[in-house]
Amino acid sequence: MSVRTEDRDGVLVITINRPQARNAVNAEVAQGIAAAVRRLDSEGSLAVGVLTGAGGNFSAGMDLKAFLAGESPSVPGNGFGGLTEATVRKPLVAAVDGWALGGGFELALSCDLIVAAEDARFGLPEVSRGLVAGAGGVIRLPQRLPHHLAMELLLTGDPLPAGRAAEFGLVNRIVPSGQSTVDAAIELAQRVRRNAPLALAAVKQIVRASQGVDDATAFTAQRELTASLASSEDVREGARAFAEKRTPVWKGR
Template sequence: MSTPNTAVRTEAVGSALVITINRPQARNAVDAAVAHGIAAALDELDGNAELSAGVLTGTAGTFSAGMDLKAAARGEAPAVPGRGFAGIAEAETGKPLIAAVEGYALGGGFELALACDLVVAAAGARFALPEVKRGLIAGGGGVIRLPKRIPHHLAMELLLTGRTIDAERAGELGLVNRVVGDGEALPAALELAAEVAANAPLALAAVKEVVRLADGAPDAEAFAAQHARSRALRESADFAEGVRAFAEKRAPQWRGR
């Protein structure tokens, strides 16, 4: 069931929660209402056992133009304490997130996509971190995440020039999982979400947790974290069900425990 038509709408589609930034008059720029709306949507996603993945998108053919500078000038903070920019940049989400990008993903909009685990982009999508052109840095995760996602010198080129790239180039750089036709980003993201949702929810959460814990950690610490999560998974009812389903040549019935 959809929430009221506010700055951020949510709607369950199958086992995915579609999270839509709904400020078309401002090209879906992030103000305080959007930040808190996304934070609430992530809580909704993680708190509902029937949902397996989230899909973040924007309304009216635009993903997000980034921080709402007019709102910021009025003193609004486009962030949530403990969760960072847009309520997501520093959040630790338990379920996979997929960005469905149409149109512009500029500045903070690009950082929203970088905060997701997977990205589907329409052919007409455009990405940029132009903060240096305004005397700022991409402080919503851009300067931290981009050099981890693509080779150092290519990341620095985008960060230091503020250049805009298209979806094809983003795909070449490995920033986008799939490039689809204009208007097809959300359906394609939902297809990807359904593929993800076919897998064990505990295992999906463990993948995200281990990847997060291993980021920058020494190998010994990373493997220790992985061993602990793997041991817990082997003791889960879902693992037993996965083995039975494989032997019986049927789809598993996951229970998340």
């Protein structure tokens, strides 16, 4: 199975399982990731997803051999790897070991949070192959890094060490060598999971709706997206739990 899933106490761990190919993305991987994020969004017991790779690497990107054989590494509506153009309602954390190259880096950029091993490397080498990082790299990287650093990576194809990525806020947590990035990602995911699921989904929607628009448009979108949130059971539960000095019990409605 090229993509494994495991429910870790409400956190769905999604593992690209092609270590012999450095977890390169072929059609089976793309379909597997797409199915996993559909499961994440559809099952009420799941709150957060963690995307990782088996065998010491996150992903080397597109499987060129599979591509030349006629396989598509994309899923209609979801984009490359079944993820880069998908609208995933629940939060996603990337747990990155080793290399996240090309489409692998773009998969990580599609996640909301990134946890990386201290020796992890990120890179978009597409220009060295006559291509561009068209699965979100050219679009998202300049939004996440200072302009000139993003352009250096895009124009040279040189890799970015995890430590430097963390300095610029691209990585949320650095995990020391020998420790599990998945465990650290699950710990962060569980911190996110304490919060109200409708509110988490609303945050993601508002962030998406406000990108590239003026403040007035962004506030209009926010009002529309939060109108139903204000009357939800979870909002009342949050207020009661605060007043009663207890942990909220979220219902997602």
